[in-house]
Amino acid sequence: MGFREDLEALVLSCLSTGPAHGYELSKRIRVLSDEVLSVAEGKLYPTLHSLEADGDISAEWVPQGNKPPRKVYELTESGRKTLQRKQSEWHAFTRGVGSVLQNGVKEMKVVI
Amino acid sequence: MGFREDLEALVLSCLSTGPAHGYELSKRIRVLSDEVLSVAEGKLYPTLHSLEADGDISAEWVPQGNKPPRKVYELTESGRKTLQRKQSEWHAFTRGVGSVLQNGVKEMKVVI
DNA sequence: TCAACATACCTCGGTTTTTTATGTATACTG
DNA sequence: CAGTATACATAAAAAACCGAGGTATGTTGA
Numbered sequence: 028m029g030f031r032e033d034l035e036a037l038v039l040s041c042l043s044t045g046p047a048h049g050y051e052l053s054k055r056i057r058v059l060s061d062e063v064l065s066v067a068e069g070k071l072y073p074t075l076h077s078l079e080a081d082g083d084i085s086a087e088w089v090p091q092g093n094k095p096p097r098k099v100y101e102l103t104e105s106g107r108k109t110l111q112r113k114q115s116e117w118h119a120f121t122r123g124v125g126s127v128l129q130n131g132v133k134e135m136k137v138v139i
Numbered sequence: 140m141g142f143r144e145d146l147e148a149l150v151l152s153c154l155s156t157g158p159a160h161g162y163e164l165s166k167r168i169r170v171l172s173d174e175v176l177s178v179a180e181g182k183l184y185p186t187l188h189s190l191e192a193d194g195d196i197s198a199e200w201v202p203q204g205n206k207p208p209r210k211v212y213e214l215t216e217s218g219r220k221t222l223q224r225k226q227s228e229w230h231a232f233t234r235g236v237g238s239v240l241q242n243g244v245k246e247m248k249v250v251i
Numbered sequence: 252t253c254a255a256c257a258t259a260c261c262t263c264g265g266t267t268t269t270t271t272a273t274g275t276a277t278a279c280t281g
Numbered sequence: 282c283a284g285t286a287t288a289c290a291t292a293a294a295a296a297a298c299c300g301a302g303g304t305a306t307g308t309t310g311a
């Protein structure tokens with residue numbers, strides 16, 4: 028059981044402010060979420076590969092001198108649209124779950 | 140991919156306002172969430188059974204005249220605590236995912 | 252009348268997902 | 282010099298999901 032996030036959405040969001048490589052993305056997600064979310068590598072890399080296959084992100088190997096090269100990802104136009112769609116899904120989802128979980132709880136006003 | 144709700148939390152929340160049977164719970168979740176969430180029966184009944192096994196809900200068969208009897212569930216004390224814990228988890232989860240998804244987005248003020 | 256839908260419970264099994272472990276390689280730190 | 286951090290990746294085992302099926306009765310509408 029338990030709630031599950033959409034890792035694709037998180038990755039796309041992290042890339043919306045600029046390119047990054049996989050390992051950095053996993054750290055960004057951990058830090059941005061204030062240690063609430065942590066991404067297993069066995070899940071992150073396959074997700075990056077499938078996002079790349081879908082054309083939502085593009086990848087480029089960047090050499091690192093004597094260190095092994097990094098695979099740096101960038102958001103594509105298509106990925107930007109996917110991110111927007113997933114953000115809408117997130118809002119609908121939180122509204123839905125929130126309504127059920129606030130069953131019987133006093134009203135809650137949210138002003139954006 | 141996609142976001143996933145914690146069905147146990149939803150069920151416990153729906154039972155916090157009074158007893159109900161399985162089929163009714165599935166409708167409550169659908170209606171309360173404004174049609175955003177729909178629970179497959181193949182998921183609902185096993186969840187009810189495991190909540191019962193864990194002592195979070197108690198069940199009673201209620202005869203219905205000539206109609207087949209209903210299995211009516213009620214929240215236990217333990218279940219009430221579990222619900223509170225899961226509600227906290229939900230808040231932490233939304234804060235975490237929200238922070239990541241609002242990466243780079245203007246501030247959002249929430250007044251409760 | 253009689254098919255279709257709603258109520259009401261339940262299980263099974265193929266597919267998908269997740270998790271955990273393993274693998275490679277370098278650099279830094281105590 | 283062991284342990285941790287960086288940095289990529291896969292693969293097998295475990296878990297979860299979804300859809301389909303099964304049983305049974307009552308109501309509704311064409």
